[in-house]
Amino acid sequence: MHIPLMMKLAWRNILRNKRRTFIAGTAIGIGLAAMIFTDALFEGMARYMIRSATASFMGDAQIHREGFRDTYDVDLTIAHLDSVVARLDRSPLVRHYAVRAMTFAMIASSRNSTGVSMVGVDPEREHTLSQIDDAIRQGAFFAGDDARDIVIGSKLADLLEVEIGDRVVLTATQARTGDLAQELFRVSGIYHFDIREMDEGMAVVRLRRAQTMLALGASGAHEVAVAFVDPSVAQEATLPFWNAFSEGGNEALGWPGLLPQMHTILRMSNLNLAITGAILFGVVAMGIINTLFMSIYERMFEFGVLRALGTRRRALLRLVIMEAASLAVVSIVIGTILGLAVTLWIGRVGIDYGNIEMGGVTIRDRIYPLLQWSQYVVYPAWAFVLTTLVGIYPAFHAGRIPPATAMRRAM
């Protein structure tokens, strides 16, 4: 078979009925564009959800004493904290980290009381890792050096009916002895994350103050939040970091381990995308088969002539497959341009999800699709392969018809 001749024939046949080719190409192209855009939107949403969960307070990873996350037991402090901190300082993976002490506590104002998670933080380190200082709506995030400063969430402030400067009392159980400790604090900052658990259930004090109150000592802490230089490494299950910091009774986990429900949702999103793609392509495939069959039946006599002239059955089969491939090329051009245009447009205006909560993360902001080069390689490649594969059925049909039958049927 003369390949350049067959390619020339295939390409010219595809352009023979330009309107039909354009319509079929647009149908496949719309499917391709939908896949490109949906992938970009899912990527954008995933990136947003991960960033919302990790950047606000959690960090990309955390180190705890084993069992602490389940029990919140004040006695379960991180083993060999000094060594852990020293190794974090040396690790090239780590951009920032923040040491925290935390426990359940009771907070009371003159008007009301409730249970909260009391978190002791180092304001300097917290500033570089979390966004709590950016979320301050009233007051400041530990502006001076007053050891009695406390920063609380907006909903907690409403519940306690307190404002900046008002006094609150924290009551918590001390380590080892189990004695109750009670301290007076003055509200110095009120933050608003729009995350219910944080706005309603967290009270932040200085680390040293928390360590003293909980009788932990200067090297007693319950959590080290870590921000990686490359946040994506947090999703690598085989990262040596996890083993290196999960020794001596400690456990180091990335956000997928800390927020398994969100990780599952994101994985399900990929599955959903694959299912959507399969359904979409199934519909488009029927369109391609229909287009190719219409084209074949229109040219039945021509196929008979080609066979009469000595074109082998297999060569004819290849010709129709090349026509499918040519149609795929047209579709890819249309789909890629369309996908890029829609992604860029939505990328400018965003999509408002109206504060819905997914996997423990509230989507407060507009979601913007994330454009990645792989979307313009992987999906077009799939479209090309699948369109070409779909062409096999009509191609096989065309190649199987005896030349005399083809010429008789066409008459």
Add this chain to the structure above:
Amino acid sequence: MKQNGNVIVTEELTKEYADHGVPVHAVRGVDLTVKRGEFTAIVGPSGSGKTTLLNLVSGLDNPTTGRVWLDGKLISEMDGRHLSDFRRDHVGFVFQAYNLIPVLTVEENVEYVMLLQGVGEAERRARVRELLATMGLEGMEGRRPSELSGGQQQRVAVARAVVSRPSLVLADEPTANLDSQTAVALIEMMRGLNESSGTTFLFSTHDSRVMERARRLIVLCDGVIDSDETRA
């Protein structure tokens, strides 16, 4: 014995098929021999089996019973692939409706079979140019079939049929769509090629002017050879 100077030999050739469930006996026990270099017309009324017979002797269709030898090869028992190659190398076709490939130019249409045969580019070009000149089609190499008249298209079809130098050219009603003047010119051209190259021509026709120019006239009626007359 079957191939002594014969291009076509058929033996007890029959073809039956069903047309909307109704059995049709298109060709019934035809014994036909066509010698090399003959210029033979098959005539007969519509439905007499002319096209079916041409399809059978060229290997485009399989006989229900009987055998066909073409250029000494028993083609009725060849597999599809070998039959395709054999047709490519030994048979040229001219169809009633010209049936050029509309997306190829005149030059590409004519060289198509040579491309399948793997003939080198220089030789292909030379043969195509020479033949198009002979057929009075110089300067039309780059045109598409739709830009040609019916007569010009049929001349291109004849050029395509003979360019690979086959031993047999089959033409199914080649002048049916042409006006009388063009039809006579075309048949004279085919006869000229027959005389100059010795290529065997076997064609079906209704056209009395074409019949007059045939050296042998086979009359087919209801799938049976009614008469077979060779002229001086």
